Amino acid sequence: PTGTCNTSTNISAPNSNWNASTTQRWTRANRSTRMEEKKRMQLLAFLDATTVEDVVNHKNASPESLLVLESTMTVEQTLRQLAKKEVLSAPLIIGPDLETLRLDGVTVPEGVTKTHPWYIQNHMVDVGIVDMGTLLMALAETIKKWQQEHGGVLPELHDDIGPRFLSKTLDDMPTWCRDGRFVYESEMKNTSLRKLMELFLKSLSNGVTNHRAVILNSNGMAVGVLSQSDLVQFLYANRSKFEGVTDETVEKSGMAQSPVSVVCADAPAIEAFREMEELKLSGLAVVDKLGGRLVANISENDFRGLSPEALFDCLSMPVTEYLSKENGEESLVPITCKSNHKVEDVMRRMIDSHVHRVYLVDSKYDPIGVVTATDVLRYFLVESN
Numbered sequence: 001p002t003g004t005c006n007t008s009t010n011i012s013a014p015n016s017n018w019n020a021s022t023t024q025r026w027t028r029a030n031r032s033t034r035m036e037e038k039k040r041m042q043l044l045a046f047l048d049a050t051t052v053e054d055v056v057n058h059k060n061a062s063p064e065s066l067l068v069l070e071s072t073m074t075v076e077q078t079l080r081q082l083a084k085k086e087v088l089s090a091p092l093i094i095g096p097d098l099e100t101l102r103l104d105g106v107t108v109p110e111g112v113t114k115t116h117p118w119y120i121q122n123h124m125v126d127v128g129i130v131d132m133g134t135l136l137m138a139l140a141e142t143i144k145k146w147q148q149e150h151g152g153v154l155p156e157l158h159d160d161i162g163p164r165f166l167s168k169t170l171d172d173m174p175t176w177c178r179d180g181r182f183v184y185e186s187e188m189k190n191t192s193l194r195k196l197m198e199l200f201l202k203s204l205s206n207g208v209t210n211h212r213a214v215i216l217n218s219n220g221m222a223v224g225v226l227s228q229s230d231l232v233q234f235l236y237a238n239r240s241k242f243e244g245v246t247d248e249t250v251e252k253s254g255m256a257q258s259p260v261s262v263v264c265a266d267a268p269a270i271e272a273f274r275e276m277e278e279l280k281l282s283g284l285a286v287v288d289k290l291g292g293r294l295v296a297n298i299s300e301n302d303f304r305g306l307s308p309e310a311l312f313d314c315l316s317m318p319v320t321e322y323l324s325k326e327n328g329e330e331s332l333v334p335i336t337c338k339s340n341h342k343v344e345d346v347m348r349r350m351i352d353s354h355v356h357r358v359y360l361v362d363s364k365y366d367p368i369g370v371v372t373a374t375d376v377l378r379y380f381l382v383e384s385n
Contacts, residue, residue, distance in 0.1 A: 043242040044384040047194035052183055055193060055226060055234050056215070068093060068222050069130055069170065070113065075138075076166040076308045078130060083305045089131030091214045091222035092170060129212050129225070130170060133273075133282055133300035138173050139165055139315070140274035157270075157312035166308055182214040185223060193231075194384065197377050200228055209374050211282065228373040229356060235380060236347045245383055246344035253343050255379050256360040256369030262287045265295055269322045270315040272298050283357050285334070285367045286319050294359055294367045296323055296332045301356070336361045337371065343379065346371050 067081055067090040082090065102108055142165055146155045155161050183191055183199075200210045215224035239246045250256055262285045263272040272284055283299030298319055306314060306326075314322050323331040335353045337346050337360055346358050350373065360369035 039242065039244045040384060043245050043380065044194075046238070046241050047197070047380070047384055048192050050193040050238075051189050052191045052193070052196050052215075052226070053188040055196070055230060056188060056224060058234050058237065059226070059230050066091070066222065066224060071171045072169055074166065075135060075168050075170070075173075078135065078170060079166075079306070079308045079311065082132065083307050086305050088133075088300055088304055089129050089212060089225070091225060092128045092130045093222070129214065130173075131212075131300060132303045132306070133276070134173070136270075136273040136300060136303065136315075137277035140270055140277050143270060144274060157316060162312050182216050182222075183226075185215055185217045188215070193234075194381070196226070197231060197381055200231070201374065201378055201381065211373075228377060229350070232347055232373050232376050233351050235376075236344070236351060239344060245380070246342060246347065248343050249339065250337055250341050250343065250346060250360060250371065251339040253379050255343070255346070255371045255375045256339075258370055258372070258375070260285050260359065260367040260370050262292075262367070263298065263319060264289045265320040266318045268316055269298070269319050272319055273315075283372075285359060285370070286323075287367070291366075293365050294334050294336070294361060296320060297334050297355065297357055297359070298323065299356065301354070302327060302331065334359055336365075343376070347376060350376070 067085045067087060069078060069081065069090050069092045071092060073081075082088065098108055098113075142161055143155060143157075146161055147153065183196070196213065199213060202210065210228075212225050212227045214222050215226065217223045236246075261275070261279055261281055263275055265286050265288055272286075275284060276282065283297055283301075285294055286296035286298055287293060288295055296319070302323060303314070314326065317325070320332060335349050335355050335358050337349065337358050339360060349358050350356065356373045358371045359367045360371065362368050
């Protein structure tokens, strides 16, 4: 060999200028490349062979227990329904009002509601998701407008805007839906896990990433919901089928590249949700006002089961006071990782702690990055391509 080659030549052996040490490094690098390619192909094969139906069966969801909301419901009714079911979100059916249909001469069968198959089959409807984050961010936006009209003064939530906000219908909400993807039940066997993950990572027109997808039956009825967390749990449970992918460190995986958005521990909880609304985020790091040390995380998950009566009192509390009162002192122990932790470790912490964010911290416990469920799904897609 002359030691030179064009770009199309395959180097099959080291040239005469290489010593034994160089040959060993070349061999190790070649072996490593083959191993990486094998790992990638295993993951790609798994994501393409696995279907949405497999994920649903793993979740073992019960369609009978699914809460479906109507757009004519008030915020107060919605909060009560979510609290009763102890869920954070529910599918929303949007379409023409039943009384309007009657006035237009349409014969509406007795007992029909907007979630009835007759209604969904015969009228143009849309399906979305309403969650606690949607409602809280809408309230934050209402407060912002109040302040603009009243010289920056914070309103009394109970008296100034509370009753009016609770009486709004979901039709009146400016941000009624942050998740708008759906999958038909009949297509679950033909829709791959990779396709579903790509669906989750496509941003909506408002710039927000999908967190959930609604499953519709042949009548257009919502019969289930899959979340990003469901996919993370499924991937973790099947990690042995794509060996090595979850062994990468957080640093090498590049999952914690996003900057950390924070709120001070003594800020009112409603301020945290106003910040989330402006930044289009689902959670914030709570930090000590003096040193910036990570002390907690706040997200819509912390308001599960909250009744309309308790809503305004809770939102007026300082963030850490609310978290400790409603969720116990353990809620003030944020879920963290270090740069040398494996992807598998991060996924396990998300699942065991029922959180969507794991914070990357330095030796001083200052947050320097965050890994979200979205980041985990993106990592798997990148690794398979």
